[in-house]
Amino acid sequence: MASPEDTIDLDALRAGDQAVFAELIRRYHTALLGLVRPMVGDAHAEEVVQEAWIKAHKHCSRFAGRSTIKTWLCSIAVNEARMQLRHDKRESELRMQDSSGEDPYLERFNSQGSWSSPPAAWQADSPEALLAQGNLADCLEKTLTQLPGNQQALIQLRDIDGEAFETICNELALSASNARVLLHRARGALYRMLEHYEETGEC
């Protein structure tokens, strides 16, 4: 699969080529905004991402290439968002948001751990057939952007971009076990949305 990363000239970037940096902004600014918005809110998202770009610009000569450039940028943006929250003394709120989310599968199992409300068969049986259904793409996008920051980052980097799990944990400063819990929640929320959509045709 051809990746857009291929066309970013990392040597030129490290050497301070402004055109290459501008290309990074063009490609990833929107994604970074989406990433920090659930953490810091609409009002602060632009400012946080701007700050992240300033940091990235300052440090890009030292980009080591251990992760993709996108993962590197995401980790800078998530760190900026965390600093902003600490600054606002809202960090405890963020932690609550990330760790106290409900298990999306609560009440699906009986006391023996067997399905009490098992998954129903879906009409559409391929990703293409699923996407051909009305506004499903918008519903998925909406559910994704409503997830807490770290959960959204995990889905984006692992499930969408296919970045290595270990690299993501390092960049986001998450333990593997914590990241698995967050992955379970995030995927569960998306699954519930899709399941609901298959049943009702609505988000």
Place this chain on the structure above:
Amino acid sequence: MLNCRELVQETTANPDLLEGSRLRLSVRLHLMMCRYCRRYVRQLQRLLALLRRQHDSDKTCPPETVERVLAEIRQAELKQPDPPAS
């Protein structure tokens, strides 16, 4: 013996689920016997495939935004050529 709840827990939290990495023996045994869990895992994999398909290309932002961000960077670097590391 793995129950359905544990199977869902384990597969949903598996970062390599879409890559088709080998699932643990106890997971595979349960899947052989339980059609609901088979269905769940298949649906979850379909969801992940869908996400990857849908986001194959990122949304780019307009040139004005790129210019604005670059201008802010230049301004920040003029103000603080070498800010202390925090």
